[in-house]
Amino acid sequence: MNRLNGAVSSRTASAVRDLLLLLVLVGYALSLFAAVGDGAWLKSVPQKDRARPNPLASDRDAAAAGAKLFGQHCAQCHGEDANGSAKRPSLRSEHVKNATPGELQWLLTNGSLRNGMPSWSRLPEPQRWQIVSYLKTLQ
Amino acid sequence: MPIPRLSRTAAVLLLFLLLLPGALARAQETYFVTYSHQMEEPGNLEIATKSVTGSPRGGNPFFAPTLEFEYGVKAWWTSELYLDGQTTANESSVFTGFRLENRFRPLLREHAINPVLYVEFEDINSADKSLLEVVGHDGRQDFLGRNDRSERKREMELKLILSSNLRGWNLSENFIAEKNLAAEPWEFGYALGVSRPLGLKASAKACTLCRENFFAGVELYGGLGDRYTFGLHNTSHYIAPVLRFDVPNGPGFKVSPGFGLNDYSHGALVRFAVSYEIDQVAQRLRRH
Numbered sequence: 001m002n003r004l005n006g007a008v009s010s011r012t013a014s015a016v017r018d019l020l021l022l023l024v025l026v027g028y029a030l031s032l033f034a035a036v037g038d039g040a041w042l043k044s045v046p047q048k049d050r051a052r053p054n055p056l057a058s059d060r061d062a063a064a065a066g067a068k069l070f071g072q073h074c075a076q077c078h079g080e081d082a083n084g085s086a087k088r089p090s091l092r093s094e095h096v097k098n099a100t101p102g103e104l105q106w107l108l109t110n111g112s113l114r115n116g117m118p119s120w121s122r123l124p125e126p127q128r129w130q131i132v133s134y135l136k137t138l139q
Numbered sequence: 140m141p142i143p144r145l146s147r148t149a150a151v152l153l154l155f156l157l158l159l160p161g162a163l164a165r166a167q168e169t170y171f172v173t174y175s176h177q178m179e180e181p182g183n184l185e186i187a188t189k190s191v192t193g194s195p196r197g198g199n200p201f202f203a204p205t206l207e208f209e210y211g212v213k214a215w216w217t218s219e220l221y222l223d224g225q226t227t228a229n230e231s232s233v234f235t236g237f238r239l240e241n242r243f244r245p246l247l248r249e250h251a252i253n254p255v256l257y258v259e260f261e262d263i264n265s266a267d268k269s270l271l272e273v274v275g276h277d278g279r280q281d282f283l284g285r286n287d288r289s290e291r292k293r294e295m296e297l298k299l300i301l302s303s304n305l306r307g308w309n310l311s312e313n314f315i316a317e318k319n320l321a322a323e324p325w326e327f328g329y330a331l332g333v334s335r336p337l338g339l340k341a342s343a344k345a346c347t348l349c350r351e352n353f354f355a356g357v358e359l360y361g362g363l364g365d366r367y368t369f370g371l372h373n374t375s376h377y378i379a380p381v382l383r384f385d386v387p388n389g390p391g392f393k394v395s396p397g398f399g400l401n402d403y404s405h406g407a408l409v410r411f412a413v414s415y416e417i418d419q420v421a422q423r424l425r426r427h
Contacts, residue, residue: 061343062343064343065340065342065343066341068342068343068344068345071388076180076183076418076419077180077418077419109249111214113213113214113215113244113247114214116213116214117214118180118181118211118214119178119214119249122167122175122177122309124306124336124340125306125307125339126307126340127341127351130340
């Protein structure tokens with residue numbers, strides 16, 4: 001009987017341990033999503049990238065093309081209106097509003113893989129600048 | 140009867156996912172054999188059929204379709220399941236096995252050369268003709284015998300993927316090492332690819348046939364012998380131009396005629412693929 005009780009309590013302890021581990025993992029995942037939205041990535045941008053101007057800034061079609069690209073690649077996570085969702089950050093935040101074009105280009109190129117933002121280096125650089133042009137119209 | 144049940148389940152899943160409104164996003168990889176460092180976006184599921192057809196000299200024409208499910212587990216981790224089959228004229232149509240692969244990006248920033256580590260487990264039989272990679276002394280003579288499923292191959296495949304994006308071009312190099320777990324030697328292979336979209340800037344207007352939706356490239360791949368006979372002797376090699384077309388917010392299509400570069404290779408192969416990417420699939424399933 002004691003052995004049976006011991007086995008049951010050992011199983012209960014194991015279940016509690018698994019539950020705690022799960023909670024820690026969920027908490028960690030949520031904190032990562034929070035980290036994307038809090039603009040922590042801005043600190044990682046090298047100075048030379050931060051200062052890069054948008055070569056398409058004077059291109060009147062750039063924002064329209066960027067809006068189209070945004071709909072194809074970004075809206076699935078950030079929403080058609082760029083307001084984000086429960087787990088994905090809004091792109092109408094102060095961090096994005098205040099970011100330089102160079103900083104946004106750097107984020108699109110590198111992503112923030114640890115936080116769930118993929119790298120968009122597969123898009124040619126002019127297309128990434130077009131997306132930056134569109135993001136700047138959201139302000 | 141595990142195979143028909145698996146096929147039915149896959150068909151129902153495919154149908155269900157395709158019925159989800161507004162779920163289609165863009166397909167991605169330009170190449171058929173070569174991998175770049177492009178990963179699946181986290182939460183997205185790409186469903187693709189990749190097929191190869193050929194008519195080996197002295198053998199029967201064959202058609203080998205592969206059904207592929209690619210899921211973005213994390214932004215740095217992509218997982219894929221392949222179901223392989225083939226049909227050979229005057230012989231039979233057979234299910235030849237499955238492959239489970241995982242790709243990891245160890246460096247979380249973009250560099251001049253971006254490494255990706257690839258690990259795959261294959262459980263296929265000797266009738267497999269999918270030619271998803273060429274290693275060791277793989278060649279035309281493997282396809283000359285009649286369909287034979289008697290040999291089961293459980294293999295581990297490792298790849299080092301190196302890939303760069305520069306001025307719209309992608310340049311990818313894959314180094315392949317494959318080991319049949321039944322005490323056979325390591326076999327080696329390579330795949331190289333270069334590709335580029337036809338338009339670097341997107342058009343401001345909504346359009347389907349814009350240049351930015353077309354991609355052109357070329358692949359070079361082949362075997363490098365095995366642990367005891369490393370090198371180019373008795374190995375097959377192919378060069379294959381690739382053309383890809385993505386329908387905006389829709390499916391992607393690609394086609395690639397491949398040409399054998401020596402007598403050990405198939406004379407010609409034609410590959411084609413159709414892919415659908417379903418964005419944020421877990422969220423969509425929860426909503427329904």
